[in-house]
Amino acid sequence: MTNDKSLSAEMRAFASRLGHDFTRPELLQRALTHASAGSVSRPHNQRLEFLGDRVLGLVMAETLFAADRKATEGQLAPRFNALVRKEACAEIARKIDLGAVLRLGRSEMLSGGRRKEALLGDAMEAVLAAVYLDAGLEAARAVILRHWAEAIETVDDDARDPKTALQEWAQGRGEQPPRYAEITREGPPHAPIFTIEVRLEDGRSAVARAGSKRAAEQDAAKALLAQVKST
Numbered sequence: 001m002t003n004d005k006s007l008s009a010e011m012r013a014f015a016s017r018l019g020h021d022f023t024r025p026e027l028l029q030r031a032l033t034h035a036s037a038g039s040v041s042r043p044h045n046q047r048l049e050f051l052g053d054r055v056l057g058l059v060m061a062e063t064l065f066a067a068d069r070k071a072t073e074g075q076l077a078p079r080f081n082a083l084v085r086k087e088a089c090a091e092i093a094r095k096i097d098l099g100a101v102l103r104l105g106r107s108e109m110l111s112g113g114r115r116k117e118a119l120l121g122d123a124m125e126a127v128l129a130a131v132y133l134d135a136g137l138e139a140a141r142a143v144i145l146r147h148w149a150e151a152i153e154t155v156d157d158d159a160r161d162p163k164t165a166l167q168e169w170a171q172g173r174g175e176q177p178p179r180y181a182e183i184t185r186e187g188p189p190h191a192p193i194f195t196i197e198v199r200l201e202d203g204r205s206a207v208a209r210a211g212s213k214r215a216a217e218q219d220a221a222k223a224l225l226a227q228v229k230s231t
Contacts, residue, residue, distance in 0.1 A: 046126075052124075060144070063145065064079055112211075161218060163217060169228065180197070181196070182196055
């Protein structure tokens with residue numbers, strides 16, 4: 001746990017969950033400040049997101065390259081994409097409860113920003129940049145490998161996102177791309193629940209519910225992909 005008294009108790013607890021002792025706590029504070037809460041005296045995390053994305057990419061590319069020396073570029077690329085895409089970063093952020101310490105402006109807070117996948121993914125990238133700037137690449141690598149270890153172990157050789165995989169499955173059989181339709185949108189404006197149906201040209205379909213249209217589409221595609229592959 002970081003010993004710096006300038007961090008709140010919540011941020012010190014987050015640093016402990018992250019597994020890095022910050023010598024420059026202002027980097028963590030900036031990484032956890034969304035643009036909606038930024039100001040001249042409180043810089044936000046967008047520049048750190050840019051750097052963190054590249055740090056994650058380098059570490060993940062090196063790790064995959066070393067782990068399977070016989071893999072072709074065509075095998076490595078989808079694994080890499082699965083591990084560094086925004087959804088993967090957001091999943092790690094949820095596991096370490098990053099949303100609880102994310103600094104948001106009032107409008108983002110009221111619209112459920114602490115649960116938004118894009119905000120969580122961006123902030124996770126910014127946190128990785130903060131670790132890198134605080135202690136260098138080896139420290140960032142240690143944090144990444146600690147939190148991405150399970151995902152690295154289980155990533156498939158053909159680790160495309162479900163929507164892409166389903167579209168390629170359909171096109172490979174001469175069918176039109178899958179069609180997505182919003183069935184319902186329920187709940188308050190700040191925390192909607194979307195029900196999405198995906199349908200293939202041959203009539204097979206699947207339905208999924210999630211807190212964003214994108215997530216519901218991905219879940220529906222995943223369910224339909226499992227269905228068509230089992231028949």
